[in-house]
Amino acid sequence: MTPLVIFTAIAATLLAAPGVAHADQYRNGHWIFGSIEQEFLRFLNPNGSSRIGEPTSDELLAGASGEGRWQEFGYTNRIFWTAAVDPGRGRQVGGLILSKYLTPNIKYEKGVLGYPVTSEEQAVGGRYNNFQNGAITYQNGAIAAYATYGDIRTQWGASGWETGPYGFPSTDPYQCTEETNANGVYGNGKGQTFLNGNKYFTSGADSSFINPGSESVNTALKTLTYKGTTKYTNALNSTKLIWNARGLVQIQQSSDPNLADVTISDYNQPGGAVGFYDKASRTVQFNDAYLSATTYPNNMYSTLARQTNLVAHEFGHAMGMGHSCQTALMDPISSNVTQLNIVDKTAFSQMWSFP
Template sequence: MIVAGLISTPGVANADQFRNGQWIYGSIEREFVRFLNPDNSSRIGEPNTGELLAGSDQRGRWQAFGFDTNRIVWSPDVDQNRGRQVGGFILQKWLTYGNRPPSTQQPVVSSDERGRLGYPTTAEEQAIGGRYNNFQGGAITYQNGALSAYATWGDIRNQWAQSGYESGQYGFPSSNELRCAQQPGSNGTFGAAGQLFKNGTKYITSGVATSFGGNPSNRYEHAVDTNTMQLPMRGTTKYQTNLDSGVNQWNSVTAGKIAINQGAPANVSAMEVRDVNIPGGYVGQFNGFTRTLSFNDAYMASLSTQNRNHTAAHELGHALGLKHSCETQLMTPINSAVQIPNSLDRIVFNEIWAGF
């Protein structure tokens, strides 16, 4: 018997192929032959599984190649005749994206074709400086040299598309889609989405009524003396170590723009730092009208060092004029252990104070 794989012509689909001890059939085989070299070697590796069921309804099929560095995935809802290849960092990202909407806090229950992105609708294609696959629910894009690929979908993807995708003002995506505060005063809830892009100074938001960045007229009340460009403080707190951590973190961001100073004399208009004990109240709070920064001993005392540092740095962010923003950032509206201003925190700070 002649083994089909040995007489396969690159780019020409045969009924079946037998390679590396596995059969490659039908629609998956039709995609596989597109990746054969003239010497009949495969650019996506040899099959290391048989054809397996795909999809929650098991109507689809998939097969792994190159020790699962590539997959060919087929769905009758995408193309009756040919599967689609997904590989590398794009495959890795696709296998981790679940179907939890970004506006909820429900756990991820599935990924791959069962997740939010669904089945691939293209094989991996060339982007300007990278690669991408389109999927039923969006796309995953990879920039050459990056350590991860990232997905875009929905309104954020539409805005990115209108700007010219990776060749436009935003460049490649540089974060997963983030759950964000719907309103700047949101406390403990997310109702919108945001995403960072490679430009380094750009982000796109979706469903946000009031941006968490913007110009100075769109910021929170702050404690900055705009004449001296300082944030002076006085008062005492038992959480001084945590406050010092926050001051050091923000001074590394605001250097050259705003100096945060402690020990302001009585004749200087300054933000008062104090401790309170209010069971059932907040953990930490900056009040822009009274220019006070309060730590609530009813809760602060039982927090970890990381959470105390977060509270101090987060409230200092409000004192600098920043609103609540997104998960993974210091200005998240959800209590967290993030202790340092991250990418979006820095972008928003620079937006607020760009004109000073």
């Protein structure tokens, strides 16, 4: 197991032991009490050595109100206890699963998952712990474990968990727009990537992230041609490489301006959108007020990555793509993302996998 890299700061106070009565143990300079000891005993070898290591902390308070207990052990393990799960025994969490459990996004027992309800168990090709409100799953050989919870977990379970068509999760849940036309508002929607690239989304989120009928693509030629000019030619060239590599719709400069699908140009409007696509006028515009290094504070939009993100994002709209999720090129929040992630690829393929 890899070393623990994130630690929870909790006052180290020796506590009275909850749970069943028995002879307490003093090992490696620390007492092991009650219900935590009951779990610890399950990991003892016949010779008395421990498969989860010796205690490296005293028993400490857990939970927002101190209703539970936790204790750390060697080999990157902890045992957590709360009477709400089991009055008589705690539950072990270890390795990369524990590392994930202690991250700020999950926030151990105080976060979205709550307390563990199982110790680390065997999955088909990996390991997992179930928690009060979800699970953390690890695939053998992976560099991290990932959490699942809520509607996404319900749907994953209905498909057969890791043995079903979606396989193991390859990300944690992340925020997605509530609607495809939302601009900078994620709402309650979440998405998650699984190893085979399929997506699940919670209620309230558009699972396709496409806007049929809003595109300017010439479906007969499978092209999106443009006329006009922009000073952000490097970003435009990168944009063509990004989308054209999918082999579905080709973005290219029109050989006949009268037949171009869209017109590109720059404009300057402080306080306006960084860029936009307008279906009615078939225009794609980029805002100098943000993208120019001489006009926007701290030059944050003047990098090629930011400019490419903006130009590629707006051409995505011109091809019918809606706003989607964090880390996606079609994320409504401007970023340095310059490649299509699995959400972008899946939505684009759903829309433009021609018969």
